[in-house]
Amino acid sequence: VPTPQGVFRATYSAAGLAALEFPPKGFAASPRAGGVIPLQVRQWHRITCAAVTAVLAGRVPTRLPPLDLAGGTAFQQSIWRVLRRIPAGRTRSYGEIAKAIGKPNASRAVGGACGANPIPILVPCHRVLAANGKLGGFSGGLDWKRTLLAREGVRWS
DNA sequence: CATCCAGTATATA
DNA sequence: TATATACTGGATG
Numbered sequence: 001v002p003t004p005q006g007v008f009r010a011t012y013s014a015a016g017l018a019a020l021e022f023p024p025k026g027f028a029a030s031p032r033a034g035g036v037i038p039l040q041v042r043q044w045h046r047i048t049c050a051a052v053t054a055v056l057a058g059r060v061p062t063r064l065p066p067l068d069l070a071g072g073t074a075f076q077q078s079i080w081r082v083l084r085r086i087p088a089g090r091t092r093s094y095g096e097i098a099k100a101i102g103k104p105n106a107s108r109a110v111g112g113a114c115g116a117n118p119i120p121i122l123v124p125c126h127r128v129l130a131a132n133g134k135l136g137g138f139s140g141g142l143d144w145k146r147t148l149l150a151r152e153g154v155r156w157s
Numbered sequence: 158c159a160t161c162c163a164g165t166a167t168a169t170a
Numbered sequence: 171t172a173t174a175t176a177c178t179g180g181a182t183g
Contacts, residue, residue: 075166094177098165104178109166111176116167130177137176145176161182170173 001049003056005147010048012041016066017048019118022140048122055121058151060088067119075101079113086127089152093131107131115139121148133157 001008006023044065051061069080082100086092092100094114095107103109114125120140126148130136133156138145149156 073166095179098177103165105164106166107177107179108164108175109177112165112167113176115176125176128176131179135176139176142176159183162180164178167175168173170171 001045001052003053005056008052010045012044013068013070015068015070017044017119017122018068018071020048020052020120020122022120022144051122055148056151058153061122064122067122069118069123071118072113072116075109076113076116079110080117080123083114083117083123083125083128086124088124089154091127091129091149091154091156094128094136095131097128111136120144127152127154129156 001010001020008023009019009021010017011019011021047063047065051064054061069077072080078101079097082097093107094110095104097110098104098106110128114128115137117123117125117139120126126138126145128136135142135145135156
């Protein structure tokens with residue numbers, strides 16, 4: 001996925017987009033598994049590219065490819081489901097996410113699930129801040145978290 | 158204000 | 171089995 005911020009790598013399964021990786025440094029070409037790329041994957045990929053580009057430009061994607069989140073545990077999937085309901089430009093705390101799944105004391109475990117999110121940006125783990133308004137962490141690097149939030153007009157302490 | 162602690166799901170050693 | 175996390179709210183000094 002080529003963007004002004006670098007080249008992301010998208011990985012697909014039979015069910016849809018399964019993973020999205022930040023540009024490690026900026027690998028230019030399009031490394032991919034050998035063999036033929038199914039037509040359906042190419043269609044999904046077009047949507048992925050448009051969506052990622054939109055978010056990085058501070059816009060809300062009009063369409064998303066099907067997301068294959070089957071890889072995680074039941075707990076992680078429930079967290080990711082909640083993340084997807086956070087509207088652009090809004091934030092939640094780890095504790096609020098924990099409450100949303102009925103486990104108000106699992107805020108720390110929520111952090112773990114966010115870190116395990118295979119599809120950052122499209123599954124907006126960057127909209128989760130610590131309860132005191134600070135950033136918390138980010139698997140892709142805090143700079144990305146700051147950039148993404150700034151793009152959505154979010155202010156943090 | 159600085160620490161500590163329990164509670165929680167996972168990963169790693 | 172133990173430790174360390176992308177946490178949080180309450181207790182304690």
